[in-house]
Amino acid sequence: MFSLEALRELQQKPAPFAPGEPLFWNDPYISQQMLLAHLSPHTDAASRRPETIERSVAWLIDALELTPGQAVLDLGCGPGLYASRLAERGLAVAGVDFSQNSIDYAVAQARERNVQVAYRHQNYLDLNEVASYDAALLIYGDFCPLAPEKRQQLLRNIHRALKEGGRFVLDVSTRHLRARCGARADWKVMNSGFWRPGQHLVLTQGFDYPELSLYLDQYIVVESDGRMTVYRNWFQDYTRETITAELAQNGFVVQSAWSDLTGSPYSDEADWIGIIAQKYIG
Ligand SMILES: C[S@@+](CC[C@H](N)C(=O)[O-])C[C@H]1O[C@@H](n2cnc3c(N)ncnc32)[C@H](O)[C@@H]1O
Incomplete structure (x- = not known):
């Protein structure tokens, strides 16, 4: 009160x-508003704009050299804007999100467009899969709101879920x-x-x-x-050094750093850092 x-x-x-x-x-109510924000083509509020997502999906496939049939896990997939596009290009995609509203939308869209995506309503902090994916994605700063122990838990889960040599892609915000x-x-x-x-x-x-x-x-x-x-x-917020160190402490080696997830070259002045990291077993 x-x-x-x-x-x-x-x-x-x-x-x-x-x-x-x-x-x-x-x-x-708020999750309805959030879904509208995800779907709005005019803002980058909850998801990036469709043209950025298209470029990002094309770049990810290229940069990770993904081939049809490979398994991709989209963590915090929201309404499936990346997952559905990746599936349309022949990848075996699983999408996890704990917004039931977004998952319901994603499932309905997949049915309508006749694409196969294994969507599930789950907290990714409870993810418990083993050696199942070639790549895992955590897109649009989803790592940044988590407290340090939760970030560690999530990284453990992703590490376990990836196959040997599997790649983890994320973007984190900077102080800029x-x-x-x-x-x-x-x-x-x-x-x-x-x-x-x-x-x-x-x-x-x-x-x-x-x-x-x-x-x-x-x-x-x-x-x-x-x-x-x-x-x-x-x-x-992160710098290239701090995200590289945090990933290294949790079993990932950074292979490349970018200014976003569409392949813009890395700059110390950018708002975002896009990271491609690889699982290693120490
Ligand atoms: C900023 S949005 C990004 C959505 C999507 N990656 C995109 O870029 O279109 C964050 C998403 O992560 C989901 N999320 C946040 N915390 C989560 C958790 N602990 N487990 C599963 N999903 C989570 C939210 O429901 C939301 O859909």
Whole structure:
């Protein structure tokens, strides 16, 4: 419930990775809004634009030298924008996401377009497959909101799921992106919006942890009956050195680094780092 005392406390910088409302991916209303954001061809809000995805899929097949029939795991596949395109090019694709709404959409689309993708509703932190895939993808910064122990758990799961020599592709954000896009203090009363269908107030605040290369976008949603909910998006930003070291500690060797996942050459100034890493067994 709304109280000035609760708000005052929420103005204080939280401990790194302190959770907000257990995330919003499965809230019935918010997950609908999220799906619309994934599917919008005009923004890069939840998924990149279709033309970028097309270029990315073509580049990934080329860069990983994937051949028809090889097995690809798309982690956090959302509505299947990459998974379906990879399957259309003959790959044996599995897509995992814990948004039921996105998985339902992906399954319906696959049926309509007559493509085979093994979609499943699962938390990738619970992934328990062994030596099953030639490549695993984690696209659009999905590594960055996770606390360090969860990142380690995910890397263990991916390492186990890959075949010997299998490749892991991910993109992580940099501090350049955060400097432009990190939330700033702001408030808005909305009649309806991303967080709620009815009238509500959104108090936005950003917290920077430069010594950890970490940033928090915090949204406090206050409804007209006084209910108050705190949503937190954490972003662990990386440099090429820090992501390379973290992957190395978890059994992956970086083969190449890029400025995105469409093959743009690596630059220290870019918003993103695209990584192709290989599983090794030490
Ligand atoms: C930023 S979106 C990217 C979606 C997709 N990779 C793309 O680029 O179109 C992140 C996706 O990861 C999913 N996700 C987040 N955490 C997850 C988890 N622990 N297990 C499975 N899926 C997760 C979300 O539901 C969402 O669909």
